Amino acid sequence: MAHLFGERSQGQSKREKTMSSSLSSLSLSAPVSDLPSPFGDLTTTLSDTDIRETAYEIFVAVCRTSAGKPLSYTSQSSPSPSQPQPSPPASDSPSFQRSLTSTAASKMKKALGLKSSSSGSKNSPGKEISPAKSVKKPVTVGELMRVQMRVSENVDTRIRRGLLRISASQLGKRVESTVLPLEFLQQFKASDFTDQREYDAWQKRNLRVLEAGLLLHPRSPVEKSDAAAQQLRKIIRGALERPIETGKNNESMQVLRSAVTSLACRSTDGFSDFCHWADGFPLNLRLYEVLLESCFDVNEETSIIEEVDELMELIKKTWGILGINQMLHNLCFTWVLFNCFVATGQVESDLLDAANGQLAEVAKDAKATKDPMYSKILSSTLSAILGWSEKRLLAYHDTFDGGNLESMQSIVSLGVSAAKILVEDLSNEYRRKRKGEVDVARNRIDTYIRSSLRTAFAQASLTMMEKADSSRRASRNQLNPTPVLAILAKDVGDLAAKERELFSPILKGWHPFAAGVAVATLHACYGNELKQFVSGITELTPDAVQVLRAADKLEKDLVLVAVEDSVDSDDGGKAIIREMPPYEAEGAIVNLVKAWIKTRVDRLKEWVDRNLQQEVWNPRANKDGFAPSAVEILRIIDEILDSFFQLPIPMHPAILPDLIAGLDRCLQYYATKAKSGCGTRNTFVPTMPALTRCTTGSKLQGVRKKKEKSHNGQRKNPPGATMNGDNAFGVPQLCVRINTLQRLRSELEVLEKRVITHLRNCESAHADDFSNGLEKKFDLTPDACVESIQLVSEALAYKIVFHDLSHVLWDGLYVGDPSSSRIEPFLQELEQSLLLISETINDRVRTRIISDIMRASFDGFLLVLLAGGPSRAFTQQDSHIIEDDFKNLKDLFWANGDGLPVELIDKYSTTVRAVIPLFRADTDSLIERFRQVTIEAYGSSARSRLPLPATSGQWNPTEPNTLLRILCYRNDERATRFLKKTYNLPKKL
Numbered sequence: 001m002a003h004l005f006g007e008r009s010q011g012q013s014k015r016e017k018t019m020s021s022s023l024s025s026l027s028l029s030a031p032v033s034d035l036p037s038p039f040g041d042l043t044t045t046l047s048d049t050d051i052r053e054t055a056y057e058i059f060v061a062v063c064r065t066s067a068g069k070p071l072s073y074t075s076q077s078s079p080s081p082s083q084p085q086p087s088p089p090a091s092d093s094p095s096f097q098r099s100l101t102s103t104a105a106s107k108m109k110k111a112l113g114l115k116s117s118s119s120g121s122k123n124s125p126g127k128e129i130s131p132a133k134s135v136k137k138p139v140t141v142g143e144l145m146r147v148q149m150r151v152s153e154n155v156d157t158r159i160r161r162g163l164l165r166i167s168a169s170q171l172g173k174r175v176e177s178t179v180l181p182l183e184f185l186q187q188f189k190a191s192d193f194t195d196q197r198e199y200d201a202w203q204k205r206n207l208r209v210l211e212a213g214l215l216l217h218p219r220s221p222v223e224k225s226d227a228a229a230q231q232l233r234k235i236i237r238g239a240l241e242r243p244i245e246t247g248k249n250n251e252s253m254q255v256l257r258s259a260v261t262s263l264a265c266r267s268t269d270g271f272s273d274f275c276h277w278a279d280g281f282p283l284n285l286r287l288y289e290v291l292l293e294s295c296f297d298v299n300e301e302t303s304i305i306e307e308v309d310e311l312m313e314l315i316k317k318t319w320g321i322l323g324i325n326q327m328l329h330n331l332c333f334t335w336v337l338f339n340c341f342v343a344t345g346q347v348e349s350d351l352l353d354a355a356n357g358q359l360a361e362v363a364k365d366a367k368a369t370k371d372p373m374y375s376k377i378l379s380s381t382l383s384a385i386l387g388w389s390e391k392r393l394l395a396y397h398d399t400f401d402g403g404n405l406e407s408m409q410s411i412v413s414l415g416v417s418a419a420k421i422l423v424e425d426l427s428n429e430y431r432r433k434r435k436g437e438v439d440v441a442r443n444r445i446d447t448y449i450r451s452s453l454r455t456a457f458a459q460a461s462l463t464m465m466e467k468a469d470s471s472r473r474a475s476r477n478q479l480n481p482t483p484v485l486a487i488l489a490k491d492v493g494d495l496a497a498k499e500r501e502l503f504s505p506i507l508k509g510w511h512p513f514a515a516g517v518a519v520a521t522l523h524a525c526y527g528n529e530l531k532q533f534v535s536g537i538t539e540l541t542p543d544a545v546q547v548l549r550a551a552d553k554l555e556k557d558l559v560l561v562a563v564e565d566s567v568d569s570d571d572g573g574k575a576i577i578r579e580m581p582p583y584e585a586e587g588a589i590v591n592l593v594k595a596w597i598k599t600r601v602d603r604l605k606e607w608v609d610r611n612l613q614q615e616v617w618n619p620r621a622n623k624d625g626f627a628p629s630a631v632e633i634l635r636i637i638d639e640i641l642d643s644f645f646q647l648p649i650p651m652h653p654a655i656l657p658d659l660i661a662g663l664d665r666c667l668q669y670y671a672t673k674a675k676s677g678c679g680t681r682n683t684f685v686p687t688m689p690a691l692t693r694c695t696t697g698s699k700l701q702g703v704r705k706k707k708e709k710s711h712n713g714q715r716k717n718p719p720g721a722t723m724n725g726d727n728a729f730g731v732p733q734l735c736v737r738i739n740t741l742q743r744l745r746s747e748l749e750v751l752e753k754r755v756i757t758h759l760r761n762c763e764s765a766h767a768d769d770f771s772n773g774l775e776k777k778f779d780l781t782p783d784a785c786v787e788s789i790q791l792v793s794e795a796l797a798y799k800i801v802f803h804d805l806s807h808v809l810w811d812g813l814y815v816g817d818p819s820s821s822r823i824e825p826f827l828q829e830l831e832q833s834l835l836l837i838s839e840t841i842n843d844r845v846r847t848r849i850i851s852d853i854m855r856a857s858f859d860g861f862l863l864v865l866l867a868g869g870p871s872r873a874f875t876q877q878d879s880h881i882i883e884d885d886f887k888n889l890k891d892l893f894w895a896n897g898d899g900l901p902v903e904l905i906d907k908y909s910t911t912v913r914a915v916i917p918l919f920r921a922d923t924d925s926l927i928e929r930f931r932q933v934t935i936e937a938y939g940s941s942a943r944s945r946l947p948l949p950a951t952s953g954q955w956n957p958t959e960p961n962t963l964l965r966i967l968c969y970r971n972d973e974r975a976t977r978f979l980k981k982t983y984n985l986p987k988k989l
Contacts, residue, residue, distance in 0.1 A: 055288075217282060
């Protein structure tokens with residue numbers, strides 16, 4: 001026959017029979033994805049094969065051409081989902097009959113960016129439906145559609161036969177006015193099938209289609225009380241249990257026709273000629289989806305056939321029956337392209353790009369439509385696409401690598417486009433907000449970046465922990481393994497680099513600061529781990545420092561990426577940087593180092609306390625005459641400094657002042673403790689006795705007896721001259737203390753030079769760190785050493801003079817007759833003490849110690865003269881003795897030029913040299929001078945009665961107390977009467 005769907009001749013060739021047999025054995029299932037249909041659920045009794053055969057029947061019906069009367073007519077308007085229109089006449093579709101000889105590329109495929117299928121040939125664009133060599137290739141578009149729909153020739157023949165019979169019985173009737181399943185049921189009987197089982201399955205399929213189209217998914221809702229609906233349900237239930245008799249003029253068929261026609265011809269749109277049996281949602285969309293799926297090559301599932309233009313032209317003729325319009329077509333075709341990409345293993349990115357292209361058309365439709373049914377289907381479809389896309393994009397590090405980044409870009413585009421339509425066109429909340437307030441694309445990309453990087457970070461953490469555990473088990477004896485968080489910091493840095501190289505350039509198309517968001521997310525993820533780690537650190541360890549340094553480096557790298565990525569932003573990247581609160585790893589290191597310093601300084605202070613309590617200050621402990629504890633504390637400080645500079649930290653110069661200050665305090669404490677218990681000048685200087693007046697005779701006789709008793713009996717210290725007698729405070733021990741303090745002081749310069757040497761070797765040190773040494777000096781210890789040396793030296797001097805030599809000074813010098821108790825014994829013993837000290841004391845402090853002893857000797861000499869008590873009395877003639885003794889005392893320290901300098905001796909002897917001449921003055925002149933200076937000191941009120949001047953201890957020829965004491969010790973009757981009359985002083989204590 002000239003037309004494709006005329007009755008076939010009975011002389012079907014053997015080759016055609018073989019092809020039919022091969023097709024019947026072909027798998028009838030297209031690729032299936034795991035995605036649920038966004039169009040809604042159909043009855044479970046309709047299989048994919050049922051849907052496909054029904055769709056094919058509709059397709060053939062609307063495209064059928066015969067020499068007689070058409071079964072369809074030309075559409076004059078564009079149909080809508082709620083107002084289906086008839087399709088163009090089949091007679092106007094010459095492409096349906098065209099032979100498949102053209103090799104021209106499809107315009108649609110070019111527009112969609114789809115490549116040509118690899119299995120086609122120049123002479124035959126149609127595709128093999130089976131690898132069997134006996135299967136012939138389609139030669140027309142109609143034959144191609146049968147192969148694409150996986151319909152066997154037997155089934156195709158029966159459909160065409162049925163359509164011929166329907167056409168003959170309903171001349172001139174439009175196809176849109178025909179309920180095809182009902183008409184097929186009436187045209188065929190069991191005898192038209194090869195066996196009863198095939199007929200039963202065919203009958204049930206048609207009844208289920210009627211049930212789905214008229215009862216389960218009708219275009220307009222059906223009331224439960226509708227009689228036709230109740231009748232149809234009853235017929236279908238009965239037929240599913242026991243097949244009904246079909247064919248013409250059958251009573252059961254008349255009842256069925258009445259019920260079906262009543263339901264199918266219900267109309268609210270004014271087109272009463274339409275039969276609404278397949279245009280209800282989602283049945284119509286599922287049927288149309290199957291038709292669109294026929295555009296994919298049965299042999300190469302990821303490719304659309306080259307003849308898609310002609311095929312699509314014929315498929316669109318079903319719009320009238322299915323209630324499809326351009327908007328629904330765009331949406332369905334988008335889903336079919338996308339679903340095929342998913343179902344075929346996501347390997348063909350062209351399909352994804354085509355879906356993106358179609359989605360752009362859907363976006364235009366979404367802005368133009370107000371149809372609630374379309375909006376519902378649109379929302380469901382886009383949600384399915386968005387859900388699938390986001391499942392991959394929310395963890396895109398798991399989904400994509402360097403080999404499939406092209407598909408990532410397409411999936412991002414698809415997901416963002418779907419999200420924008422859902423939010424901008426379907427969301428009421430979005431419409432209520434001001435335009436531009438919500439950037440959907442940027443928000444979605446922001447979410448994807450943060451989610452995927454959190455997932456990637458969690459996986460990296462888990463992997464790192466597993467590797468660390470495995471490594472520890474495998475090498476338990478391994479020294480200094482890299483801590484876990486330090487490894488993780490490197491992994492995070494690598495992850496950030498990979499993100500910036502692979503993914504950020506893609507995502508930047510939708511989010512201008514994609515890299516910044518990525519590093520901010522990684523910064524936060526690692527920061528949470530670091531915070532927990534830092535909270536558990538109690539002391540500075542190499543692991544802790546290594547982790548913190550790794551964290552500091554990571555943070556600097558991440559911040560650099562954020563700054564570079566945000567350089568063109570309006571705020572200069574401040575928003576991203578605000579998302580990255582500093583780890584303060586360097587601050588944590590500083591705190592740990594300070595704690596480390598405090599621990600060692602505290603331990604050193606405890607050591608000072610403990611060791612100085614046990615120190616015996618033995619002068620024979622070493623040849624240099626200083627305490628072993630000083631050697632030890634300097635050694636400990638050396639070790640602390642070495643340990644400090646060995647710490648793997650980057651800020652030695654910055655924290656060094658804290659360490660120096662702590663060590664300085666310890667050394668200061670040592671210097672302070674070294675003088676503890678040594679006493680002071682006042683510890684050894686005796687208390688001045690009360691003033692008495694001197695008389696000749698009984699006083700001196702009593703003094704002589706006391707002198708003899710003191711020489712024959714045990715020596716007795718003067719009042720206030722008591723002192724701890726422990727060897728620790730003997731003269732040699734005090735000398736060792738002084739030597740030790742001097743050694744400590746001199747070693748400070750060595751320590752400071754050693755610190756500078758350490759600094760020069762520091763990786764983070766700068767020239768200023770060691771050129772400016774102010775912060776590297778021991779500030780407290782030098783002054784403490786000087787102060788302690790001064791105190792101990794003075795204590796040593798006054799101890800020797802007033803304590804150790806008190807028996808020859810206080811108990812012997814000028815007691816009784818001055819001429820017989822002169823200074824020679826004192827000088828002899830003092831000289832021995834000086835020799836002992838010279839042998840023990842350090843050369844650098846010897847002059848100071850000798851000077852302090854000289855000053856103490858001068859003070860002691862003067863104290864004997866002015867406060868020696870009633871055992872001493874001097875005449876005017878004794879002044880020669882006193883002057884001569886004092887000269888000998890000075891000469892002892894001058895030592896014929898080998899001792900102290902004359903200038904120093906003169907400096908310390910000034911007071912004595914000023915007072916001694918008073919002993920040469922006569923009594924009357926002394927009394928008169930005393931009167932004058934007293935009146936000058938106390939005013940005119942002192943003229944009538946001279947007040948008793950207070951003892952200041954500051955001897956001076958013009959000081960009343962000094963003159964009064966000379967009078968008290970003047971062995972002269974005139975002086976005695978003056979003292980009795982003026983002050984009524986006693987003769988004895």
